[in-house]
Amino acid sequence: xxxxxxxxxxxxxxxxxxxxxxxxxxxxxxxxxxxxxxxxxxxxxxxxxxxxxxxxxxxxxxxxxxxxxxxxxxxxxxxxxxxxxxxxxxxxxxxxxxxxxxxxxxxxxxxxxxxxxxxxxxxxxxxxxxxxxxxxxxxxxxxxxxxxxxxxxxxxxxxxxxxxxxxxxxxxxxxxxxxxxxxxxxxxxxxxxxxxxxxxxxxxxxxxxxxxxxxxxxxxxxxxxxxxxxxxxxxxxxxxxxxxxxxxxxxxxxxxxxxxxxxxxxxxxxxxxxxxxxxxxxxxxxxxxxxxxxxxxxxxxxxxxxxxx
Numbered sequence: 001x002x003x004x005x006x007x008x009x010x011x012x013x014x015x016x017x018x019x020x021x022x023x024x025x026x027x028x029x030x031x032x033x034x035x036x037x038x039x040x041x042x043x044x045x046x047x048x049x050x051x052x053x054x055x056x057x058x059x060x061x062x063x064x065x066x067x068x069x070x071x072x073x074x075x076x077x078x079x080x081x082x083x084x085x086x087x088x089x090x091x092x093x094x095x096x097x098x099x100x101x102x103x104x105x106x107x108x109x110x111x112x113x114x115x116x117x118x119x120x121x122x123x124x125x126x127x128x129x130x131x132x133x134x135x136x137x138x139x140x141x142x143x144x145x146x147x148x149x150x151x152x153x154x155x156x157x158x159x160x161x162x163x164x165x166x167x168x169x170x171x172x173x174x175x176x177x178x179x180x181x182x183x184x185x186x187x188x189x190x191x192x193x194x195x196x197x198x199x200x201x202x203x204x205x206x207x208x209x210x211x212x213x214x215x216x217x218x219x220x221x222x223x224x225x226x227x228x229x230x231x232x233x234x235x236x237x238x239x240x241x242x243x244x245x246x247x248x249x250x251x252x253x254x255x256x257x258x259x260x261x262x263x264x265x266x267x268x269x270x271x272x273x274x275x276x277x278x279x280x281x282x283x284x285x286x287x288x289x290x291x292x293x294x295x296x297x298x299x300x301x302x303x304x305x306x307x308x309x
Contacts, residue, residue, distance in 0.1 A: 021068040083284040090117050092124055105130040111139065134199040149222035152300045155290035156283070157275060159188055164273045179276065183285035209293050214299050223303045230287050235257065235307070280290075 091102045101124045103117065104110035111132060119125060120139050130136045163182045166173035173187050182188050195201050197213040217223070222239050224232025236242070244251040276282035287294070 006042050008040060029128050065287050088117075090119065090122050090124055101125045102128050105132075105136065105139075108135050115139055133196055148220050149224065149239060151224045151226055151232060152297055153226045155193075155293040155297055158287050159290055160273065160275050162189070163187070168271045179282045180285060183282055183289055185289075188286070194292040194296055197296075205292050206282050208294060213292070213296055215298065217300060218303055221303075224301050225300070225304060228304075251253070290299055 042157050087102060093100050093102055101119065101122075103114040103119055103125075105114055105119075105128050111130060114128075115138050119128070120141065121144065128136070128139070129216075160179070163173070163179050166176075166187065167175050173182070177186055191205055194205060194210060194213045197216045198205075198209045222235065224236060244254050276286060
């Protein structure tokens, strides 16, 4: 979910991690900004592993004065901030020239801690990263509201990328496990986006769940697509009234940074692999595991066209 604020430096919120199906970004209301908007931001992840938070947070270090909530995405970051994410007061810490608030909103417990410490009302964070759409709603109130945008990725491509990433990068999946075994339920995420949008993390999904997810997508989100990233970035900037810096030199740096992140990224799977071909067992199994997400993805395309108008 993405909740938007404005400001000349809010232009970089919209790049994506190529391993996730969609990105959610939200901006917390900050009374220290002389904005005309009612909203500012936070960001949500929507997968357990290969969090796109890594990608998003790297973008903000690209000459932007954002303050983020901390996420456990890098070993060096985790070592430096484990203690700070358990203290009883909110603090802003600086790591590699990026600023973070000492809360971990990528877990349900961390979200509750952020609520207890008054994260939203503190105005400390400009960006919050999380996977938990429904639970994180408790961060907000009538005076700290939001609106959302997301980036969608083909579910079959995402699941395949996730398999190779976990085998070769994370190392939490035994290399002896084939992609077919993975797709049979040995590690694959079953209809992840549908489940997160509907908060149905267990049990069998039904057509009613899919329809609910579609309704949430339609009512709550500005939709973008990884395979149409330039148009998506343009829309998000216009939607949130983000602008590049007025200074020409700074503007060029910002434009180059966004272009590089959109085309190259900072969290791309370095392993070469082929997508399963139609007619193969792997393709059939992944298709079955992502059947609701695939329908949601296709519905997202309809919304993308509608939102053009």
